[in-house]
Amino acid sequence: MASPRLETFCCPNRDAATEFVVTFQPVLFGALTLGSAALSLMFAVLQILPKRKGYRRLGQYPLPRPASSSRILFIISICDILGCAGVIIRSSVWLGLPSIIDGISVTNNTDVLPEVFCVGSAMWIQLFFSASFWWTFCYAVDVFLVVKTSAGISTIVLYHMITWGLAVLLCVEGVAMLYYPSISDCEQGLQHAVPHYITTYAPMLLVLIANPIFFSRTTSAVTSLLKGRQGIYTENERRLATEIKIRFFKIMLVFFVCWAPNLINESLLFYLEMQADISDSSLRDIRNASLTTWFIMGILNPMQAFLNTLAFHGWTGLDVDLSLQRTRELAWDSGSTSVPNVAGQNSVVGTTLLYQSHIQEAQKIGNGQQHSDAISVLSEGNRPSSVASRSLVYQGW
Template sequence: MASPRLETFCCPNRDPATSAMLSFTPLGFNAVCLTSAAVSLVGSLMQLLPRVHKARGGRGGRGGPPLPPSTHIVRMLALCDTMGCLGIIVRSSVWVSSPSFVAGMSTVNATYVWPSVFCASTAIWIQLFYSANFLWAFCFAADAYLVAKRAAGSRNDVGSTMTLYHIIAWGLACLLCVEGVVTLYYPSIFMCEQSIEHAIPHYICTYIPMFMGFFVNPILFSRTVTTVSSLLKGRHGIYTENERRLECQLRTHFFKIMLVFFICWIPNIINEALLFVQELSLGLSEKANRDIKNTVFITWYMMGILNPLQGFLNSLAYQGWKGCSV
């Protein structure tokens, strides 16, 4: 799973809300994360394997035509999902098999730092690759729009090269991840999360790429469909059944992509919003606090299932069953 709570787990002086999440059936939760990540890993790898087999068969190699940026972007998405799932598998495996090792994070002991170091390292690894995944999804939406504009005769010179996309995805992901981690763990991993204000920059850096996927990508996809529709109408001056079918297929393809994104990540937004309500202590009734706590635990398990499962669902949304054939 990808949540700013991952990094705060590693702090011995973590806040009460984070401690409650950490102590809520950790064995069962990590077993769920491990299972979901293993299933998703299969789907992510299936998106990467066809490239190897095609290269062996002489297609897509040096002698063939260059692949469009969208194909490379889908592979980068699969790579990010794969690396994120591997991080979740390693992290969950240790938490399931070595509870005593994980318990070391609750002890402020400068001579026994390995549990906290392992926790922070795996959390940063997971957060980095899922942040990059969000940004690659943005690049896919932007590239689709730019391709449609160029096909419509636009003179827009915005470069849609893979070099630019790599800079946007990896560069911004690394920048935000480093900025968020430094503000959270400064001056020491044993001194982090002293107050909610101290963690706000970390949460902002974590959620910026995700919010781009929620709010920017749908706009780009909508504008792409509109541009393609105008292009299809302008070529022949009529709008036949073939044009309608092509537009419907494009709209359905983008809808599947956004549906997967919303299903996999909306529990994170709900969970974090409810945790902030708890931390702010707004004077709610006992029943309201109990309902919020139950909802937090439900969405927490949903995150453990749906966050890692994005890789498998993306393999269906971006390429369908044909994309899984090797």
């Protein structure tokens, strides 16, 4: 799981609330987080691997570069997978070598290995999950800009600079404030730990607040583009708009389910910290609630890796293709249901990989096709419903 409490736990003079949750049934908690992270990592990797079923050979078509939104979704999955790997390593060591935890609890301990491992593993997990938050925010910004400007060109390098720069900066700054003047002698008090918690939860809150706004405005813009393309709003276009809404809803639902327990748990623990004695009988319900959300966090935080791939692509199947020829193939995502073709109308166009070169080519042709490209970027991941729709994609529709 990704919680600043685990970094606070690396201080021997940790606060009572952190000591209470981290030391409660550590073996059971470690086993749950290890199992959740291992399953999530395994299925997430399986999801993003190329599949044999559903592939179509391009023949004379070369392999262009994927659209920025496709690459952003892939990077989010990689960040989640790396975060899960950190959870697996930390939980495995804590379960297999309980002396590591005991060494952290000893004040003025000369053995620095327990504290170094504690801090290193916690920073690894926070860094990659924080990067995942920033990339999720960039995805919302990217799809909004593509649809709003009908340009379809996004600077992926700029996104890299923003996400990794902010993730590293906030992680290092928060940890430096927390472990001042040293890991073995951290300063005590809420005012000392608050900057660390802010740097951890700021990107999470940004996604929870800003992404629904961007997704809502993007959906409204998509509806306008669909109506303005031919002056009519057909059933197929209505279905496409609905699929885009569902896609955005699933992304936000996964994020809320996986990370809302963190906010609830942190609020409860802060309330306990402000009490003179957290073992008071009047605080029994608060303690139980904090422990419950703590275990829920341990299960749901790592599951974001797998659940995100389901939200992005649907279930892609088990038929993995590891052959070298896969680079000559274009994946049609099998996660969404196909839309029947209606005579005289263009069927819903969507692919797992929508390529930036198509969008750039469309810019040379006209605004109508620019609008189509912008919408196609959002509908990527939906299976094309007919041969005619595939040919439109090939032609840069």
